[in-house]
Amino acid sequence: FTLRTTEAQFPFPYQPYDIQEQFMQALYSALDQGKVGIFESPTGTGKSLSLICGALSWLSDHEEKRRQEAAALLQEGEAALSTFTPQPSASSSSAEPDWITDFVQKKAERDLVSKLKEEELKRKKRDERLEMIRNNVQLKYAMKRKSSEDDEAFKLLQLSKEEQPETRGDQEDEELIVAEYESDDESKTRNDDLVEEHVTKIYYCSRTHSQLAQFVHEVQKSPFSKDISVVTLGSRQNLCVNEEVRRLGSIQRINDRCMEMQKNKHEKQHDEEGVKRKRGPAKTVCPFNKASALQKMRDDLLGTVQDIEQLVKLGRETHSCPYYATRLAIPPAQLVVLPYQMLLHEATRRAAGVQLKGQVVIIDEAHNLSDTLSCIHSAELTGAQLCRTHSQLSQYADRYKSRLKAKNLMYIKQILFVIEGLVRVLGGKVGQNPQSQTTQTGTEMLTINNFLFKAQIDNINLFKVLPICLGGFVEKYAGSGVSLHVQSGSNKENRRTEGLNRYLQTLQSNQVSPADQQGSVEAEKVLSASPMMQVEGFFMALTNSNTDGRVVVHRQGTLSESSVKFLLLNPAVHFAQVLKECRAVIIAGGTMQPVSDFKQELLFSAGVGEERITEFSCGHVIPPENILPLVLCSGPSGQELDFTFQNRDSPRMMDETGRILSNICNVVPGGVVCFFPSYEYSRRIISHWEASGALTRLANKKKIFQEPKKANQVEQVLSEFSRCIQVDSSLTGALLFSVVGGKMSEGINFSDDLGRCVVMVGMPYPNIKSPELQEKMSYLDKHLPHGGGRSPGQALIENLCMKAVNQSIGRAIRHRGDYSSMVLCDRRYARPATLSKLPTWIKDRTSTHASFGPAFAAMRKDQSGDSFSVLSASPFFI
Ligand code: SF4
Incomplete structure (x- = not known):
């Protein structure tokens, strides 16, 4: 047995590419050395499979190593016991007689041996059991297959009117398997230790359920599928x-x-x-x-x-x-596949029974990990929700005040008092219809202490009132379930507040206020959530992090729409525990750039030292000539492309953008996807083109699609877009208008003909005027080191923008044979600092063009060249 080292071959379903091999080796050693690894591998390079084969190879070697170490120790221990000769006491002045010292020595040896034996026995039982389960399942499938084959054969035989003797042996086998598998005795003799013992495992988490499902399908296709115990949560x-x-x-x-x-x-x-x-x-x-x-x-x-x-x-x-x-x-599984929330949120993690101590965690699609952590730990309460909760809770207190214990009644009154304070901060009063109460508009950013002071609730101990609400919050994202069965403590806690929660639920379903009956979205939101839950979430957030949190008070004109929001400025505080408990953490993504900022914000701030961090970044599997990234600094009529806030609305800029698209649509067959920086801008520019006739001209070349307003229409638009491209491939294809960070920029692929060219109009900077972003920037400026001629706050803005760009343009290349042009329209993309934030495989191929002619010629050549292998329509400038 040898550990896999640089020479190692990893089990893989096909001959891996070099970059996959390198990826797996780097991953293997990161896990083995207990590192925090930042792994970057562009989408379409088989990242999931490399993660699976690299990590599971390590797991199987790790188990084997542990087994061998335990066996060696056991052997040593037994040998020592059998040849045990009492050692003469080192000091004659020892107060203990020699026979006592011998006894203690021998007992320690014996204890160690029996502990090792016990562990070995448990492990063996577990392995045997898993083996038996797998065999049974495989046999069951084989039997199922066989019986359907037999059915078919039987029918065929009937047709030919021949008789076939029954295959008694097979039937006996089947009965035996089922009987053995379903045996009651087995469940009785089952070792309960197996249920609770957490084996060494890998937790894999990703953003969406469809990403998790894709990962599981990759595991199914991998060489490990027959030997690994996997559970998807x-x-x-x-x-x-x-x-x-x-x-x-x-x-x-x-x-x-x-x-x-x-x-x-x-x-x-x-x-x-x-x-x-x-x-x-x-x-x-x-x-x-x-x-x-x-x-x-x-x-x-x-x-x-x-x-x-x-x-x-x-x-x-x-x-x-x-x-x-x-x-x-979860405890016996070797690979647990779960959504972000269940891993990154401590209360949800605990409730689901996820234990991280000594385990490996892989966080995939982690390019926005910092935002995701902030989001998971933020909480917002609207005036409508506050008033509703207050009214329900008061009814409960009134009705049961004679029966409630004095202490509980006091806590309920305190919660009511806190809610009154929150409503007061929003500029309203409880006990009146929140929709008819007007508030001054404006946004205020407060530290937690200032907020508590302003709401006049600084004298209430939120830690004490929180348990009264508990029993609902952890259920928000999937619920406790098993922990209720196994943890009597939390069960007791739940029982304590059960009556309250149940009562509030009854109120919730019975009492729908006239305002709610109007069917507003807000009312639906309020109704669909459990009473107290938002309040609990908010209290919990407030008590969780003090100096790293802020409260944003949004007053929106009416109390019902105004809100208080907890904003987490330093997501590292919640990530620190994951990093501390786990043996190794792998943070993987298609684009992790810029890694230095990521390390600073999430790792150093969480107390991880540079020596524990390891980085891996690889290029794409596609040949370099399969992409043509261009930075356009001016359009066909020579208009400089400057989509800054001041210039982007000028008719000349909008017209010029129309001309660029028109030219692109002339030479690019199949699908062209055009990303705008915001919904607002996409609306303005499209209506400008409508009025100027540019839209009609574009529609003459390609069928135009627009990103739908509702998420549930995305599927339909995409399938029509794709159908149009397939049907229409001989002609001109389709053009899709989309928005960066919108419904179509993540999780949706524009592979092959769906995206032969991606156009990025302007730079999608986040709204710098947002008070939340400003607060975050000043927090970073205060807490993180400055460097590279820019403040950490400015770096954040630039990074958010370029991450969004990378996400959008990366959608077009999905596999080795894919190819696409990427046109970045804005002279600001030509700045070296901006270019450096493109993924290496794109950056290395990017050319900057001061004028449109040469850029267009390059595109025309490429679109009709060998790698693109399609002939373009005749190009012309408009
Ligand atoms: S109601 Fe609960 S226990 Fe029953 S199937 Fe649904 S999730 Fe499972």
Whole structure:
């Protein structure tokens, strides 16, 4: 046995590219040395597969190494015991007689040996068990396949009117397998240690469910698929198989209903155990949540790699709940696939049963990790939500004041007092309709202390009132479930506030105010969330980080729309724990540039030293000539391209942009995707083109599509765009207007003919006037070192802009054979500092053009050249 080193071959489904091999080697040593690794590999380079094969190779070697070390220690220990000869006491002056010293020595040796033996036994049992599960699953599939083949054969044989003797042997086999698999004895003799023991594992998280599903499919295709135990975690909304509950739609309603049924189940169990309860109508429990079925499903899902859809299918087939079964599977799983929220938010992590100590974490698609962390830990409360919660809570207090314990009543009153304070800060009063209360418009940024002072709640200990609300918050993003079964402490906490939460829920479903009945979006938002939940989230945020947080008070004209928002300025505080607990953390993405700023903001600030950080960056698998990135400094009529705030609205700039697009559409076949810096600007420029006739001219060349306003229409627009390109390939294809950071800039690929040219109009700087951004900038300026002739705040703005650009233009190249032009329209892209923020594989090929002619000639040549292998229409300038 040898560890994989630079010479190593990694199991891979095909001959890996050099960059994949390098990626896996770098990953392997980062994990082995317990590093924090920043891994950059452009999308389309097989990053997921490299992550899987590199990390799982390490895991299997690590396990083997541990096994060998334990065996060697055991051998040593046993040998020492068998040849044990008492050592003469070093000092004759020792107070202990020699026989005592011998006894102590020997006992320590014996304890070590028996501990090692015990661990070895546990490991063996676990391995055997997993092996058996896998064999059973494989045999079951084989039997299933066989029986369907047999059916087919039987029908064929019937057709030919021949008789075939039954294959008794096969049937016996099947009965045996099922019997063995479903044996009750087995579950009785099951070692419960296996349930709780967390084996060394890799937690893989990504941004969206579809990215997680893609990753799982890659694991299925990998050489490890047969030997690895994988579990995919999701929310109840994704995993619930109880149709009545699923139908409730919103995540919160599903969570509430499921939790209610769990409580009913506990009560029922109490009844059965002889605990007397008040009589009342029988309470519903979920039929899918039965311990034996859950355990069986847990075994099944550990035996084969499954994505969420397959888990739901399995749950329906076996009549057991995938949500709870997956949580039971976390401890024995070797690879846990989960969404960001479940890993990065401590309360959610704890509730889901995710333990990071000594484990490996891989965070994929991490280019916006800092923003994501801030977002996950921010919380916002509108005036409408505050008033509603206040009204519900007061009703509860009034109704039950005689029955509530004095202490609890006091806490409830304190919460009411805090809510009154928050409403006061917004310029309103509780007890009146928030929609009819007007407030002065404006935004105020306050430190936590100033905010508490202003709201006159600085004398309330929020830590003390928080537990009264608990029981709802952690359920916000997927719920506790298993932890309720295993952690009696938190269960007690939940029971304590159960009555309150339930009462508030009743109020919520029964009382819909006339304002809500108007069906406004806001009302829907308020209704779909549990009472107190937003308040809890806000309190929790306030108590979590003091100096690194701010409260933004937005007054919007009416109290109902005004809001208080907790803003986390230093996401490193929450990331620090992940970095501290884990053995190794890998932060991977298509574009991680600029790495220095990333390290500064998220790693150094979290207390990680330079020596623990390792970096890996690789180019693209495509041949360099497959991309043509151009910076255009002026348009066809010589107009300088300057999309700064002052110039971008000038008719000359808009007309010139129309001309550039028109020329591009002339020579580029298939799809052209044009990104604008904001929705507002896209609306203005398109209406200008409408009025000037430029839009009609463009429509004569390509069918025009626009990014839809609603997210649920994206799919439809994309499929029409793609259909139009396929059908129309002989003609001119289609042009899609999109917005940077919009619904189509992430998670959607413009591969092959869908995106033969990506045009970026202007630079998508974030709104620098936003008070939140300004606060963040000044926070960074104050806390991070200045360097490179710019302040950390300015660097943040530049980085946000270029990250968004990279995300958008990177959509066009998705695999080795893909090719595309990338046209950056704005002279500011030519600045060296800006160019340096493009990914290396794009930057190295980028050419800057002061005038349009040569740039256009290059594009025309490339679009008709060998790599692009298509003939362009005849080019002309307009
Ligand atoms: S136990 Fe599972 S199946 Fe039943 S309601 Fe809850 S999530 Fe749905």
